[in-house]
Every structure is written in C-alpha cells, then in structure tokens.
Amino acid sequence: xxxxxxxxxxxxxxxxxxxxxxxxxxxxxxxxxxxxxxxxxxxxxxxxxxxxxxxxxxxxxxxxxxxxxxxxxxxxxxxxxxxxxxxxxxxxxxxxxxxxxxxxxxxxxxxxxxxxxxxxxxxxxxxxxxxxxxxxxxxxxxxxxxxxxxxxxxxxxxxxxxxxxxxxxxxxxxxxxxxxxxxxxxxxxxxxxxxxxxxxxxxxxxxxxxxxxxxxxxxxxxxxxxxxxxxxxxxxxxxxxxxxxxxxxxxxxxxxxxxxxxxxxxxxxxxxxxxxxxxxxxxxxxxxxxxxxxxxxxxxxxxxxxxxxxxxxxxxxxxxxxxxxxxxxxxxxxxxxxxxxxxxxxxxxxxxxxxxxxxxxxxxxxxxxxxxxxxxxxxxxxxxxxxxxxxxxxxxxxxxxxxxxxxxxxxxxxxxxxxxxxxxxxxxxxxxxxxxxxxxxxxxxxxxxxxxxxxxxxxxxxxxxxxxxxxxxxxxxxxxxxxxxxxxxxxxxxxxxxxxxxxxxxxxxxxxxxxxxxxxxxxxxxxxxxxxxxxxxxxxxxxxxxxxxxxxxxxxxxxxxxxxxxxxxxxxxxxxxxx
DNA sequence: TAGCCTAGCGCC
DNA sequence: AAAGGGCGCTAGGCTA
Numbered sequence: 001x002x003x004x005x006x007x008x009x010x011x012x013x014x015x016x017x018x019x020x021x022x023x024x025x026x027x028x029x030x031x032x033x034x035x036x037x038x039x040x041x042x043x044x045x046x047x048x049x050x051x052x053x054x055x056x057x058x059x060x061x062x063x064x065x066x067x068x069x070x071x072x073x074x075x076x077x078x079x080x081x082x083x084x085x086x087x088x089x090x091x092x093x094x095x096x097x098x099x100x101x102x103x104x105x106x107x108x109x110x111x112x113x114x115x116x117x118x119x120x121x122x123x124x125x126x127x128x129x130x131x132x133x134x135x136x137x138x139x140x141x142x143x144x145x146x147x148x149x150x151x152x153x154x155x156x157x158x159x160x161x162x163x164x165x166x167x168x169x170x171x172x173x174x175x176x177x178x179x180x181x182x183x184x185x186x187x188x189x190x191x192x193x194x195x196x197x198x199x200x201x202x203x204x205x206x207x208x209x210x211x212x213x214x215x216x217x218x219x220x221x222x223x224x225x226x227x228x229x230x231x232x233x234x235x236x237x238x239x240x241x242x243x244x245x246x247x248x249x250x251x252x253x254x255x256x257x258x259x260x261x262x263x264x265x266x267x268x269x270x271x272x273x274x275x276x277x278x279x280x281x282x283x284x285x286x287x288x289x290x291x292x293x294x295x296x297x298x299x300x301x302x303x304x305x306x307x308x309x310x311x312x313x314x315x316x317x318x319x320x321x322x323x324x325x326x327x328x329x330x331x332x333x334x335x336x337x338x339x340x341x342x343x344x345x346x347x348x349x350x351x352x353x354x355x356x357x358x359x360x361x362x363x364x365x366x367x368x369x370x371x372x373x374x375x376x377x378x379x380x381x382x383x384x385x386x387x388x389x390x391x392x393x394x395x396x397x398x399x400x401x402x403x404x405x406x407x408x409x410x411x412x413x414x415x416x417x418x419x420x421x422x423x424x425x426x427x428x429x430x431x432x433x434x435x436x437x438x439x440x441x442x443x444x445x446x447x448x449x450x451x452x453x454x455x456x457x458x459x460x461x462x463x464x465x466x467x468x469x470x471x472x473x474x475x476x477x478x479x480x481x482x483x484x485x486x487x488x489x490x491x492x493x494x495x496x497x498x499x500x501x502x503x504x505x506x507x508x509x510x511x512x513x514x515x516x517x518x519x520x521x522x523x524x525x526x527x528x529x530x531x532x533x534x535x536x537x538x539x540x541x542x543x544x545x546x547x548x549x550x551x552x553x554x555x556x557x558x559x560x561x562x563x564x565x566x567x568x569x570x571x572x573x574x575x576x577x578x579x
Numbered sequence: 580t581a582g583c584c585t586a587g588c589g590c591c
Numbered sequence: 592a593a594a595g596g597g598c599g600c601t602a603g604g605c606t607a
Contacts (some may be wrong), residue, residue: 232603234585250586253587253588254592275588309597313600317588318590343596390595392596525590526597
C-alpha cells in the first residue's frame with residue numbers, strides 16, 4: 001500500500017491512497033497522529049515530494065515511518081540513469097514542481113556560472129538540470145501520478161529489480177538522514193573541552209589566541225627572524241619562509257616537512273593547533289553541540305556518486321582527536337562498525353574477477369594479495385589497489401598497478417573501461433543503476449578545439465589532461481558509487497532490524513521519545529555507522545549490524561564469493577575504536 | 580560590505 | 592610518505 005501526502009493550498013494536509021479508498025485531509029496539527037495510526041494499521045509506503053518536508057515534523061512529534069518514496073531523490077536518479085530506456089511511451093521529463101536532486105547542480109540555469117574558456121574546464125562545474133526552478137505545489141494526485149511514472153521507468157529499465165532496490169535504499173537513506181539529525185550523536189562537552197585545553201591551553205576571549213599557539217608563534221618568528229610576522233596570512237608566511245632561505249612554493253605542511261629548519265617544527269605544530277581551533281574549537285562546540293548531542297545536517301544523496309554530504313557542522317570530517325567526546329549515555333553503549341576494505345571488495349565482486357574475489361574472501365584482502373604472490377608487501381598491495389581504483393599513473397602506486405593488472409585482469413578491465421568512457425565524455429553507471437554526470441559544456445568545447453587541425457600544442461595538452469581527469473573521476477565513480485550502494489543497503493537493513501527489536505522488545509510500551517529508550521542509529525560516514533543502544537541490548541544490536549551487512553552483500557552481488565567483513569566494537573567511547 | 584575564490588587540511 | 596577519487600569547512604584576500 002502507498003499513501004501520497006501533500007500540503008493543500010489551504011495549508012492543510014491531504015492524504016491519498018490512489019489504489020484504494022483512502023482520501024482525506026486534516027489539519028497539520030493532527031498529522032502525526034494520523035500518520036502514526038495509518039503506519040500501525042497498514043505500514044504504507046509514504047509517497048512525498050521531499051523527505052525533508054515531512055520527516056522532521058513527524059519525528060518532532062515522536063512518529064517514525066518504516067518506508068517512503070522520495071520523489072525528488074528518485075526522480076534525480078531516474079533522470080540521469082543510462083539504465084533507463086531512452087525510448088518507450090513513458091514521459092522522461094520530471095514535473096516542474098519537482099526540484100533537482102542534491103547532486104545535480106544548480107536549480108536555476110540562469111544562476112549557473114557561464115562556461116569560461118579562460119579558466120578552463122573545472123571538474124565539477126556541473127551542467128544544471130535542464131529545467132527551470134521548481135515551482136508550484138503538487139496535489140496528492142500529482143504525487144501519485146509522478147510515483148506511477150517513476151515506478152514505470154524503473155520497471156522499464158534494463159535492470160528493474162536493481163533499480164527498485166536503489167530507489168528504496170535512496171529513500172530509506174533520506175529517512176535515516178532525518179533521524180540521525182533528530183537523534184543526535186552523543187557528545188560529551190566536558191571531554192571535548194578537556195581535549196581543547198590539553199592541546200591549546202585555556203579558552204581565551206574572542207579574538208585572543210590560545211596560549212600554546214602564541215608560544216609556538218613566538219618561536220616561529222624568532223627562527224625566521226621575522227618579529228612582526230602574522231602566521232595566519234599565507235602570503236606573509238610564504239614570503240618570510242623564503243626570506244629565511246626555506247625554498248618552498250607553498251605553506252602546505254607536506255612541503256614544509258621536507259625542509260630541515262628550526263622554524264619548521266613549531267610552524268607545523270602551530271598549523272595543527274590552528275586547524276583544531278578553527279574547525280572544532282570552542283566556537284564549534286557552542287554552535288553544534290546542544291544538550292550533549294551533535295546534530296549534523298546530513299544531505300542524503302548529496303554527491304554525484306551517491307555518497308552523502310553534509311551542510312554545516314562538518315560531520316564527515318570529525319578529526320580523530322575530538323572523537324573522544326563521542327561517549328554513550330550512562331547505561332548505554334555504542335556499537336561502532338565499519339566495513340573494512342569495502343571498495344576493493346566491491347571492485348572484486350562487481351568485476352566478477354575470480355582471482356580477486358578469492359583474495360576478497362579473506363579477512364585481510366591486502367594480505368591475501370601478498371599471499372597470492374602478486375606483490376611483495378601488504379603496503380604495496382594497498383597502494384596498488386588504491387592506484388587501480390583512482391587511476392594513479394606515477395609514483396609507487398603507478399609502478400605497482402601493472403602487477404595487479406596481470407593478476408586481476410577482469411577487475412582491471414572494468415575500471416579501465418570506466419576510465420575510457422569518461423575520457424570519451426560518456427556516462428558510467430553503478431551496479432544498481434546510478435549514472436555519472438556528463439562533463440560540463442566547457443569540457444566538450446576544449447575537447448573539440450583540441451581535435452581541430454589548427455589546434456595548438458597547449459590546447460592539445462590541456463584537453464588531454466582534462467580528458468584524463470574526467471576519466472579518473474568515472475573510473476572511481478563505478479567503485480565508489482557501488483560501494484555507496486552497498487553501504488546504503490547496509491544502513492537501511494540496520495534500521496529495519498533495530499525497528500523490529502524496538503517493536504518486539506519490552507521497551508516498546510515505554511513512553512517518551514523513541515530515541516530515549518531504544519537502540520537507534522546516531523552516525524553514518526560512507527562505510528561506517530554507530531548505533532547508540534541500551535547496554536543490555538548491545539550484543540543483539542551487534543548481531544543485527546552483522547546480519548544487515550551480509551544481507552547487503554547478497555542484495556547487491558547475490559552469491560558472488562566475496563565477503564564484506566565488519567570491524568565492530570561495543571564500546572563506551574568512539575575514541576577507543578580503530579587505529 | 581557582501582560575495583566569491585583559493586589554499587590548506589580534516590575525513591572516507 | 593604521497594599519490595590517485597570523493598567531499599566540507601575556515602580563513603584570508605580579492606573583487607564588485
């Protein structure tokens with residue numbers, strides 16, 4: 001059963017089951033109660049334009065739904081997928097009231113920057129969606145028609161069941177993103193403050209530089225003989241470094257590291273502290289941590305490959321140093337799990353490369369590659385695999401890739417094919433059917449110019465370089481994008497299992513917000529998740545997380561002989577996990 | 580003054 | 592250790 005849900009012009013909310021008798025409208029204030037009742041009775045798939053319009057208000061009232069179809073996100077996938085048939089009688093155009101997906105570039109073509117010839121093609125100045133700005137308010141009948149259209153497109157695609165899975169997983173991801181925000185990541189303010197004070201010194205008034213940074217700045221100025229130097233100005237710093245005889249072309253730390261000079265060590269230490277202060281210092285704590293919870297703004301489907309993005313808070317780049325502040329509530333535990341070596345395993349399964357799949361059956365894929373005699377050391381195996389997936393051509397990585405190619409020809413052929421497609425300006429597509437964006441018009445212009453008889457050497461070199469650049473993007477896209485699909489299925493499977501635990505457990509009858517009484521997801525980062533759970537349910541949660549990983553492997557790859565082992569820990573603190 | 584761009588660096 | 596892919600965020604510095 002499905003129920004479309006929309007706001008009416010009168011500001012009320014309308015619900016429609018287009019296949020059954022249900023059609024009602026209600027006051028917005030009654031909505032959560034209505035939805036909760038329908039959810040309990042019929043467990044429908046909720047069809048709405050945008051999960052962000054509905055999930056937060058439902059969650060705010062303590063109501064969760066099991067399934068939805070996010071027309072915006074699914075419409076974006078279908079609109080660009082090469083798996084969706086070009087011909088046929090189904091309308092390909094999205095309705096005007098449907099906004100573009102988050103990774104499709106600007107909504108308004110007029111607002112997009114004009115292609116610049118001088119600047120050359122940038123990798124990511126995407127073509128905006130070929131439509132105007134979203135406008136108008138859809139009725140529930142509009143939503144139902146659009147849902148029919150999307151379902152029909154999926155059914156007519158060259159992989160209907162995969163596409164249905166992708167749309168369901170994408171929609172589940174949108175729900176989970178809203179739930180992660182509502183639940184918040186447990187964050188112990190006092191622990192974070194201790195980390196800051198131990199490295200920076202006590203908090204200073206606004207504008208004041210922490211004591212430890214000031215000491216280091218004094219040392220740097222002394223060693224550079226630049227008593228008035230402002231270390232925060234890259235331009236000034238670079239001049240001072242060169243004046244002191246340090247031959248750097250930038251102030252980047254990997255370049256500084258190469259030089260033996262007494263100013264380098266305190267400068268690197270200063271930069272490390274400056275980064276901590278500006279990215280995750282007291283100001284961040286004040287802004288983002290409220291009532292011992294960090295509530296990130298996740299953007300489901302926010303990147304071209306299907307990985308999530310965030311807007312604000314930097315949840316996808318929490319430095320290791322501050323993760324100590326992620327601490328379970330008293331009587332609760334964290335179940336922290338990540339899929340180890342996910343992308344190389346995905347490549348092995350995707351390419352159906354029997355030799356690489358054999359390596360992917362082991363607990364440590366890199367070690368297995370060494371044991372198979374492909375390369376000499378585990379480190380070489382890692383570098384070679386990453387190089388194959390990312391398109392490395394130079395350095396150790398580029399040197400090792402040919403050895404890998406000999407041992408795993410099918411896997412190598414898959415990523416090489418993806419790279420050639422990208423270099424030629426073609427789209428590539430993940431296992432479940434998400435396609436890469438096309439390169440921007442400026443890219444095509446540069447390619448065309450370089451193929452003219454009168455092209456200059458500079459034009460040809462630039463065109464070749466941008467072609468290879470796009471090829472590296474598409475090479476990586478198929479692996480990263482399919483890995484994101486695995487992760488999304490895993491995440492959704494965990495959510496479903498936690499919901500079942502909640503319903504079956506003795507706590508179900510308890511009152512209060514669901515996030516205060518039952519195991520729930522609190523963090524997701526590409527191939528890693530955290531569940532916050534009452535301590536006595538932690539083992540059951542761990543089992544659920546493992547079961548969901550196995551299920552994700554089966555959903556994507558059937559019986560392909562590749563395993564997706566988890567590194568999993570039941571812990572009180574995120575700091576105690578990993579290296 | 581607001582908005583845009585780049586450098587730099589954190590994460591996977 | 593850096594290199595290849597994907598990101599977000601901040602500060603500084605420039606332009607409109």
